[in-house]
Amino acid sequence: MKTMSTMLKANDLAVTAQRTAVMEFLHGNTDHPSVDTIYKRVKKRFPYISRATVYNTVKTLTRAGMxxxxxxxxxxxxxxxxxxxxxxxxxxxxxxxxxxxxxILTAKHVSEHARGYHVEEVRVVMEGRCKRCR
Amino acid sequence: MKTMSTMLKANDLAVTAQRTAVMEFLHGNTDHPSVDTIYKRVKKRFPYISRATVYNTVKTLTRAGMxxxxxxxxxxxxxxxxxxxxxxxxxxxxxxxxxxxxxILTAKHVSEHARGYHVEEVRVVMEGRCKRCR
DNA sequence: ATATGGATTAGAATAGTTCTAAACTTAGAA
DNA sequence: TTCTAAGTTTAGAACTATTCTAATCCATAT
Incomplete structure (x- = not known):
């Protein structure tokens, strides 16, 4: 698996401690945290990080596809x-x-059923009870 | 077609000029306006309406299923x-x-393909170019 | 080692939404 | 009709998420 550093460099982004910390927190984290949650968690190990940095980092890394x-x-x-x-x-x-x-549900599948629409992307949010809550 | 007044009464909600105005603006409006848009449009005919009222109205009518x-x-x-x-x-x-x-895509369809999930509701947002923009 | 452009920072500013408490209807009872 | 209680509206304050600002800092290339 690629290191954070490698991935940042591959995207012409400077390797900073903040970016690395954000990525490391998110890596393997599967519960879709909010920016504020990321901020609070990263702050524990990195007390001087600013909320703006977390916003900037999330935006930058999103643009870079990370x-x-x-x-x-x-x-x-x-x-x-x-x-x-x-x-x-x-x-x-x-x-x-x-x-x-x-x-489970591709843009292709949807296109076939959605006559007249030119579907490039599909975002599906399913709702129900998760395993724990049943 | 039911009048706004009838629908409000059916839900035990007081019939007020503000609620009626909001409903009338939304009725037949197919472009999914934001609260601010509703506020500005309704304000033209009803200059003293408050933004809070529009928020309250949207919340109340949403709870009532309107x-x-x-x-x-x-x-x-x-x-x-x-x-x-x-x-x-x-x-x-x-x-x-x-x-x-x-x-085009029911919860049932998704359930069949989504083993292990207990899907009650599906929200799909398709993205692409609309007829006008192609 | 140094320069420079990009990154980080704290805090101010902004946008959307909710809250507050007083004033004002609406709807139902008398 | 008139009265009343409960629900509704109001302006503006407050709150939350996010973006902006401008000064400082630091990663990278030389």
């Missing part, structure tokens, strides 16, 4: 380090957000 | 007076949001 911003909640952006195409499942009880494989 | 709040844009809520189940198409060029029939 992160994804997920639209599943109206008020705050949720961040996903899984950048492969996939959908989301939101538990109506505990609010947990899980990734769901893309092939 | 409106729907649509999650298609991170920063602001979009309001839809089409309360039947349906999906949305967002034009990546002009930002226009259109309703798409629900049967």
């Amino acid at each position: 992160l994804q911003e997920v639209l599943v909640q109206q008020d705050k952006t949720r961040v996903d380090s899984n950048v492969s195409r996939h959908h989301h499942f939101k538990c109506v009880r505990c609010g947990r957000i899980e990734d769901v494989p893309y092939d | 409106l729907q709040e649509v999650l298609v844009q991170q920063d602001k809520t979009r309001v839809d007076s089409n309360v039947s189940r349906h999906h949305h198409f967002k034009c990546v060029r002009c930002g226009r949001i259109e309703d798409v029939p629900y049967d």
Whole structure:
């Protein structure tokens, strides 16, 4: 697996301690944290980090394709380090957000059923009870 | 077609000029306006209406099932007076949001493909170019 | 080692939304 | 009709998420 440093360099981005810390926190984190959550967690190990830096980092890394911003909640952006195409499942009880494989429902499938639309991308949010909440 | 007054009464809600004005503006409006847009438009005919009233009205009518709040844009809520189940198409060029029939993709269909998930609801946002923008 | 352009910072500013408490209807009872 | 209680509206304050600003800092290329 590529190191953070390698990935940043590959995108012509400076390797900074802040970016690395944000990426390391997100890597392997599957619960789609908000920017504020990232900020608070990273701050523990990196007390001087600023909220603006976390916003900047998320935006920069998203543009570089290293992160994804997920639209599943109206008020705050949720961040996903899984950048492969996939959908989301939101538990109506505990609010947990899980990734769901893309092939459950591809743009192609939708295109076939959606006559007259020129679908390039499909975002699906499924809602129900997660395993824990049933 | 039911009058606004009848619908409000059926839901045990007081019939006020403000609620009626908001509903009348939204009725037949298919472009999913934001609260601010509703406020500005209704204000033209009703100069003393307050922004808080529009927020209250949207929330109240949504709870009563007379409106729907649509999650298609991170920063602001979009309001839809089409309360039947349906999906949305967002034009990546002009930002226009259109309703798409629900049967293109039902919760049932998704459930069949999504093993292990207990799907109660599916929200789909398709993205591409709308007719005008192609 | 040094220069320079990009990155980080704290805090101010902004946008959307919710809250507050007083004033004002609406709807139902008398 | 008139009265009343409960619900509604209002302006503006407050709050939350996010972006902006401008000064400082530091990663990288030389």
